[in-house]
Amino acid sequence: MFFNFKSGVGRMAHDPSVFVVDTHATRPAVPPRLGKQKKQSGVAQTLLFVLVTLALLGVFFEAFFIYRLYQSEYVSITDSKEMPDTTDPDGRLLPSKPVAHLTDAQDAHHDPHVMAWSVIAEPLLYEMKYKDRHLIIQKEGYYYIYSKVYYSQGGAFCHSVMMRTKMYAGKGISLLEAREYLSKKDKEDKSFSNSFLAGVFYLSQNDAIYVNVSSTKQIISHRSYENVFGAYMI
Numbered sequence: 001m002f003f004n005f006k007s008g009v010g011r012m013a014h015d016p017s018v019f020v021v022d023t024h025a026t027r028p029a030v031p032p033r034l035g036k037q038k039k040q041s042g043v044a045q046t047l048l049f050v051l052v053t054l055a056l057l058g059v060f061f062e063a064f065f066i067y068r069l070y071q072s073e074y075v076s077i078t079d080s081k082e083m084p085d086t087t088d089p090d091g092r093l094l095p096s097k098p099v100a101h102l103t104d105a106q107d108a109h110h111d112p113h114v115m116a117w118s119v120i121a122e123p124l125l126y127e128m129k130y131k132d133r134h135l136i137i138q139k140e141g142y143y144y145i146y147s148k149v150y151y152s153q154g155g156a157f158c159h160s161v162m163m164r165t166k167m168y169a170g171k172g173i174s175l176l177e178a179r180e181y182l183s184k185k186d187k188e189d190k191s192f193s194n195s196f197l198a199g200v201f202y203l204s205q206n207d208a209i210y211v212n213v214s215s216t217k218q219i220i221s222h223r224s225y226e227n228v229f230g231a232y233m234i
């Protein structure tokens with residue numbers, strides 16, 4: 001290393017004249033020695049100057065290369081065509097995770113039990129598919145699932161969100177369920193009601209979720225937003 005204090009002290013002890021010459025007033029200065037010392041300090045100053053200059057140059061180049069690095073990174077990000085699009089064709093930001101929101105409409109042809117959802121009412125579908133009255137999961141993870149239906153009361157009504165998974169040989173499994181039973185007295189006045197279900201479930205790729213009711217004839221589909229089914233990854 002350049003700055004070895006121990007060796008400096010040692011040198012002073014062995015050869016004090018090098019350091020004492022200037023301060024010692026009683027002793028006459030010895031020209032050759034002084035000249036030697038001046039020369040030495042001149043060399044030391046030059047060396048110091050060179051070192052400081054090199055250090056400053058180092059800092060300058062470092063700053064320059066860091067600047068270049070940021071510039072090239074910025075350019076490669078903006079130029080890259082592999083960057084996924086973050087907006088849809090209308091310029092709206094895309095969701096960060098899979099999401100689906102389906103509504104009812106005239107084109108939704110219900111099965112006697114399984115509810116169908118509109119494809120013309122601009123369903124929100126991102127990283128999920130809608131096929132044969134089922135929402136198909138593309139990405140494994142936790143999903144918040146919900147469904148709301150508007151129906152006419154008629155003795156008994158059952159609304160459930162079901163899942164089909166390969167693990168259970170494609171059999172329907174109930175995830176959420178709401179039931180209503182009316183007494184004989186209540187059945188006399190025909191009235192309407194709503195049922196809302198929601199919960200969080202772990203779903204795998206190709207799992208299918210759907211809405212099953214005791215009878216789709218009881219579903220009232222006057223307005224698309226009165227019957228809905230959706231899910232989003234959390």
Ligand SMILES: *[C@@H]1O[C@H](CO)[C@@H](O)[C@H](O)[C@H]1NC(C)=O
Pocket residue numbers: 113114158162172212213214
């Ligand atoms: C729908 O629910 C009914 C009971 O309300 C049940 O009998 C039927 O098997 C279910 N259908 C499907 C496809 O899950």
